[in-house]
Amino acid sequence: MMSPKKMKYRKAHKGRIHGLATSGNYLAYGSYGMKALQPERITARQIEAARRAITRHIKRQGRLWIRMFPDVPVSTKPLEVRMGSGKGAPEYYVCRVKPGRIIFELDGVPRQIAEEAFTLASAKLPIKTRFVSRD
Amino acid sequence: MANQKTVLAAEARAKAGKGAARAIRRTGNVPAVIYGDNKEPVLISLSEKELTLAMRKKGFYTHLIDLSVDKDQHLVIARDVQVHPVSDRPEHVDFLRVSDKTVISVDVPVRVINEKSCPGLVKGGVLNVVHHEISVYCKATDIPEEFTVDLDGLDVGDNVHVSQLNLPAGVETVQTGDFTVITLVAPSALKSEEDAAAAAEGAEGEAAEGAEGEKAEAAEGEEEAKK
Numbered sequence: 001m002m003s004p005k006k007m008k009y010r011k012a013h014k015g016r017i018h019g020l021a022t023s024g025n026y027l028a029y030g031s032y033g034m035k036a037l038q039p040e041r042i043t044a045r046q047i048e049a050a051r052r053a054i055t056r057h058i059k060r061q062g063r064l065w066i067r068m069f070p071d072v073p074v075s076t077k078p079l080e081v082r083m084g085s086g087k088g089a090p091e092y093y094v095c096r097v098k099p100g101r102i103i104f105e106l107d108g109v110p111r112q113i114a115e116e117a118f119t120l121a122s123a124k125l126p127i128k129t130r131f132v133s134r135d
Numbered sequence: 136m137a138n139q140k141t142v143l144a145a146e147a148r149a150k151a152g153k154g155a156a157r158a159i160r161r162t163g164n165v166p167a168v169i170y171g172d173n174k175e176p177v178l179i180s181l182s183e184k185e186l187t188l189a190m191r192k193k194g195f196y197t198h199l200i201d202l203s204v205d206k207d208q209h210l211v212i213a214r215d216v217q218v219h220p221v222s223d224r225p226e227h228v229d230f231l232r233v234s235d236k237t238v239i240s241v242d243v244p245v246r247v248i249n250e251k252s253c254p255g256l257v258k259g260g261v262l263n264v265v266h267h268e269i270s271v272y273c274k275a276t277d278i279p280e281e282f283t284v285d286l287d288g289l290d291v292g293d294n295v296h297v298s299q300l301n302l303p304a305g306v307e308t309v310q311t312g313d314f315t316v317i318t319l320v321a322p323s324a325l326k327s328e329e330d331a332a333a334a335a336e337g338a339e340g341e342a343a344e345g346a347e348g349e350k351a352e353a354a355e356g357e358e359e360a361k362k
Contacts, residue, residue, distance in 0.1 A: 021220050035221070062322070063261050108261040108263070108322075
C-alpha cells in the first residue's frame with residue numbers, strides 16, 4: 001500500500017474537501033484515464049484494491065499511472081476507550097480527491113480493455129468516476 | 136501540411152468580465168477572444184454545439200479556422216480552450232489571428248503506425264509514448280498534420296528520437312536536443328518475472344536469518360504477555 005516515507009507532522013486535521021480540481025485534471029501521461037466526479041477521502045487500501053483490479057484485467061500488459069497519493073494520516077481511538085485523553089494513533093492514510101481529478105491513467109492497451117479495467121476499479125472506490133481519453 | 140480549414144461562425148460581444156461571460160454561457164454560447172497580428176483584440180461568442188463538434192474532429196489545434204464575426208472574416212488558429220474540470224464543456228476559447236507570414240509554435244500530434252509488424256510489441260513489450268505531441272515552430276499556413284513514427288522492426292528496449300522523424304523543411308522543434316519520442320519497454324509481467332527470479336536467489340540466503348528473527352519476535356511477545 002502507498003504511504004509517505006516520512007512525515008513532518010504525525011497527525012493531521014480531518015479537513016473538508018471544497019471546490020473542483022484545479023490541477024491534475026487532464027491526461028498527462030497515458031491515452032486513457034479515470035476522472036473523479038465526487039469529492040472524497042480515498043484510502044490507501046482502496047487505491048491498492050483499484051490498482052490490483054486494473055492490473056489483473058489488463059493482464060499486466062500496458063502501463064498504469066496512479067495520479068493520487070495518500071498523504072493525510074487518519075487517526076482512530078482504540079475500542080472501548082472513553083472520549084478525551086487526546087487524539088488517537090495514526091491508523092491509515094488517505095488522499096483528498098476533488099471532482100475533476102484524474103486518478104488513474106493507462107496506456108498500451110486497447111480502448112475496450114481500458115474501459116473494462118476502469119469499470120472494475122471504479123467499483124473499489126467510494127466515488128463515481130468517468131472514463132476519459134485523448135481521442 | 137495541414138491545408139484543411141475549419142469554418143466557424145461567431146458574434147461580437149460587447150462586455151468582458153465574469154458576469155458578462157456567465158450570461159453568454161447561460162444562453163448556450165461560449166465566450167472567446169481573437170488576438171494577435173498587431174491588431175486590437177476582438178471579444179466574440181460562438182455556439183457551444185458548433186464548437187464542441189469542431190473540437191471533436193482531429194486537428195482542432197493544428198488546422199486554421201475561417202472565423203466569421205458578423206461581417207468580418209478572420210483567419211485564426213485555436214490556441215487554448217478552457218474546459219470545465221468535471222463536465223469537460225468548453226468555457227472559453229483563445230483564437231490567434233494569423234497571416235501568411237506568421238510563424239508560430241504549435242503542438243503537432245504523433246501517430247504510430249505498423250504496430251502489428253513490430254517484433255517488440257508482438258513479444259509483449261509496451262509502447263511508451265514519451266511525447267504524444269511535439270511542439271514545433273513553423274509557418275501558420277504550413278503546419279504539419281502529424282508526425283508518423285514507424286514501429287516496423289523495433290524491439291523491446293529500442294527508442295525513436297526526434298531526429299528520426301524527418302521533419303519537413305521550415306519546421307523546427309521548440310525543445311532543443313535529440314529528445315526521445317517513443318520507447319518500447321518491457322511489460323510489468325516480464326519485469327516481475329525477472330524480479331521474482333532475483334528475489335528467489337536472494338531469499339535462499341536470507342532464509343536462515345529470517346527464521347532466527349521470527350524466533351526472537353515470538354520470544355518478545357511471550358515476555359510482554361507475562362508482564
